[in-house]
Amino acid sequence: MPASPAFDVAALRAQFPLLRTHPGLIYLDNAATTHKPEVVLDAERRFYETSNANVHRSAHRLAHAATEAFEGARRTVARFLNAARADEIVFTRGATEAINLVAHSWGRSQMRPGDEIILTTLEHHANIVPWQLLAAERGLTLRVVGLLPDGSLDLAQYHELLGPRTRLLAVTALSNAIGTRPPLGELIAAAHAHGARVLVDAAQAIAHEPLDVQALEADFLVFSAHKVFGPTGIGALWARAELLADMPPWQAGGEMIERVSFAGTTYQAPPYRFEAGTPPLAQAVGLAAALDWLSGQDRAALAAHEAELCRALERGLAELPGVRIVGTAPGKGPLVSLAFDHAHPFDVAQFLDARDIATRVGSHCAQPLMEALHLSGTLRLSLCAYNTRAEIDAVLAALADTLELLR
Ligand SMILES: Cc1ncc(COP(=O)(O)O)c(C=O)c1O
Known part of the structure; x- marks a missing residue:
């Protein structure tokens, strides 16, 4: 389902003071906590x-x-x-x-x-x-x-x-x-x-x-x-x-x-x-x-936007060698957990942070799940309605560079 033409991500972002005070930040740690709109x-x-x-x-x-x-x-x-x-x-x-x-x-x-x-x-x-x-x-x-x-x-x-x-x-x-x-x-x-x-x-x-x-x-x-x-x-x-x-x-x-x-x-x-x-x-x-x-938001439009970003992210990740998406259940929510063939997720997260890309790494307070997956942890990119397509492209480019460097 394409995002509603009425959905204006720039207008949504403008309501979040933290995103204004950190204009370069690409915040993909929304599952940990979301930012707050001005009205709150x-x-x-x-x-x-x-x-x-x-x-x-x-x-x-x-x-x-x-x-x-x-x-x-x-x-x-x-x-x-x-x-x-x-x-x-x-x-x-x-x-x-x-x-x-x-x-x-x-x-x-x-x-x-x-x-x-x-x-x-x-x-x-x-x-x-x-x-x-x-x-x-x-x-x-x-x-x-x-x-x-x-x-x-x-x-x-x-x-x-x-x-x-x-x-x-x-x-x-x-x-x-x-x-x-x-x-x-x-x-x-x-x-x-x-x-x-x-x-x-x-x-x-x-x-x-x-x-x-x-x-x-x-x-x-x-x-x-x-x-x-x-x-x-x-x-x-x-x-x-x-x-x-x-x-x-x-x-x-x-x-x-x-x-x-x-x-x-x-x-x-x-x-x-x-x-x-x-x-x-x-x-x-x-x-x-x-x-x-x-x-008060068009919630269907927000959800469609998040799903579209998630699909774009997953499509781009599929092109990157040595990256595996952990968890591909149909209808999954707008977040992507990653394991790497040649890099430790923590190192990747550090490189991304140096480019102002905020992610989360580790077991995500779900150690029994990581144990079942035979992983010590993953790198998680969790999306929210204020994320943009340009941010997804920037993350994919940064990940490609990082994995090249860490090879
Ligand atoms: C699925 C799930 N349950 C429970 C919690 C706990 O939430 P809180 O730390 O806000 O109490 C979290 C926090 O990450 C969560 O993701």
């Missing part, structure tokens, strides 16, 4: 200039304005994900904390020794280690879906792993390391048919595709604001209201309580039960601005 920076600044106060507590108008801004941000996140209710959104520090919340609260209260959790080889450490800790504590078994040679999931194996003891599938919507997009509809339907719950790690998918939690029919979904044009320090958990209602607190302090007494303490209803302490207020406002900004 403005929203945070405006919050501090006009509405700064602590939320939910103080009896003055400024506090009321801050609370309104914060709860408005929750409604924006709910709208963005098409959640049925705003109180299904719990603010967290990011995707990692949201997964830990589910493991600590839902997992500890619901899982019994012998229960099983299915993960996939594609997962980021954030969607592995919390389940390992829970498994060790509760006597659970982790089962792992392997990969086919192109980096897609071995679905036959997944269906075999599902059984009466399966309680949870925790799966990424888009692999940060090799770009695979697992078939969530099929995975979720099969898990539910076995009575298991599903957690979707949308940390990468959130910036590249519309997500509709009601259509998806998952049970939990997590993401971080900083990977979707928003600020660091905040993210969210979406969970079905009926699941949240039965989940016990996991962190304790102010905000999450109803009444405290030395004789016994009672807790707020969700989502506040899971938001101990002063929440990230300005960051919530910045996140809402980012999601509103993205919703």
Whole structure:
């Protein structure tokens, strides 16, 4: 699908102050974090200039304005994900904390020794280690879906792993390391048919595709604001209201309580039960601005542009000797992971950095995946809608020169 003629990448780029202050930079590390449009920076600044106060507590108008801004941000996140209710959104520090919340609260209260959790080889450490800790504590078994040679999931194996003891599938919507997009509809339907719950790690998918939690029919979904044009320090958990209602607190302090007494303490209803302490207020406002900004874009045009850049990159890479694309699953997201016959990815990344091309090298917080691929790491080029065709051409030329030098 060609990019919409209405899509103007220069106009999009002009909205990102960092790209203006680094005009020569070719930023291909978008899977690590995206840059922020001006409206996000403005929203945070405006919050501090006009509405700064602590939320939910103080009896003055400024506090009321801050609370309104914060709860408005929750409604924006709910709208963005098409959640049925705003109180299904719990603010967290990011995707990692949201997964830990589910493991600590839902997992500890619901899982019994012998229960099983299915993960996939594609997962980021954030969607592995919390389940390992829970498994060790509760006597659970982790089962792992392997990969086919192109980096897609071995679905036959997944269906075999599902059984009466399966309680949870925790799966990424888009692999940060090799770009695979697992078939969530099929995975979720099969898990539910076995009575298991599903957690979707949308940390990468959130910036590249519309997500509709009601259509998806998952049970939990997590993401971080900083990977979707928003600020660091905040993210969210979406969970079905009926699941949240039965989940016990996991962190304790102010905000999450109803009444405290030395004789016994009672807790707020969700989502506040899971938001101990002063929440990230300005960051919530910045996140809402980012999601509103993205919703205001022609998302199909952005996705078509990213896909077109990715195809151009892959076509050019195919011409370079000694380069192998790791992960070629159909429908993969806009990122390319590379292994080299005659060069170490770290050396290649250093050469590229000297030309102001920002990439990521290593295991991408997916060491089990690298182990399965028999690689110590890859060089990752991760794209975003503000990247340009000229940048792709420049990267291909720089890679050709670098590999020639390193031969
Ligand atoms: C797929 C995936 N899951 C989870 C995370 C963790 O996100 P954060 O570090 O923002 O909590 C990342 C970050 O790279 C990711 O790519």
